[in-house]
Amino acid sequence: MITTVEPFAPFTPAFHVAHRHGRLRAVYLPKDAVRTNEEDLSHLDTEERNHAEHLPPRRRVQFVGGRLAMRALLDESAVASWAVLSLSSGAPLLPPGFTGSISHTKGLAVAILARGDHGLGIDVEDVTRCCRDVGRHVLCDDEREALAGLSESERWSQTLLRFSHKESLYKALNPLLGRWIGFRELAVWPRDDGTADVDSRADDLSQFPLEAAWLTVDRWILTTAVARRQGGALTR
């Protein structure tokens, strides 16, 4: 079980995990305040900081939180100077030899980093988010049928888990595939052991062996995904 670090101060470390897909770090984000101060920005690379200063306040908070989480991981890997800017696709630009991903939700930003050239994705969702009927847009027919007999709250948490898996799978796959992927092009079957089976429902997706995993920490669901190039080795 992973416990969070108090006192929940904005932009401070929340938790870290040595995960099967890489090292993962989370930092708290301010819940209501949308301002960042000099101290928060001072830990960023100069180019990251310049970028952050031109973002609208809410987006700046997310960007800064994600970069601080990724900066901590790069520091652990002895990468002293690297600006994690964004590619035109939106994916984070990481140093050669590394792969990783960033996600944010209300109150938390997370990053994952590993060595290799495989696709790696992460997503975080707040389970206390109010229920919306996203299942219709996110789930394949057989996924919806599998959840049909559950109570409303259980169906919501299972839908949110699958939504999160598909977001992290998108982040792992999109940089390798170079195209938009619809939610119904993948079906996800989470297992109790923290892994998930993934069915590709488009021919070009099946060229990338996929792995998916999930965990919960307090009120957050985190999912990670790996998309390997055929024959590619996975290294941490």
Ligand SMILES: CC(C)(COP(=O)(O)OP(=O)(O)OC[C@H]1O[C@@H](n2cnc3c(N)ncnc32)[C@H](O)[C@@H]1OP(=O)(O)O)[C@@H](O)C(=O)NCCC(=O)NCCS
């Ligand atoms: C790109 C997308 C997955 C981002 O997810 P989100 O819920 O909006 O936001 P998150 O906080 O979880 O993630 C945002 C981070 O994703 C990363 N990201 C954005 N586009 C990306 C891409 N094409 N590839 C990999 N990572 C990407 C960035 O690091 C971004 O944070 P940053 O801008 O601060 O660096 C989402 O906006 C999207 O387009 N989803 C629809 C497609 C989809 O999910 N299909 C599922 C079927 S597999």
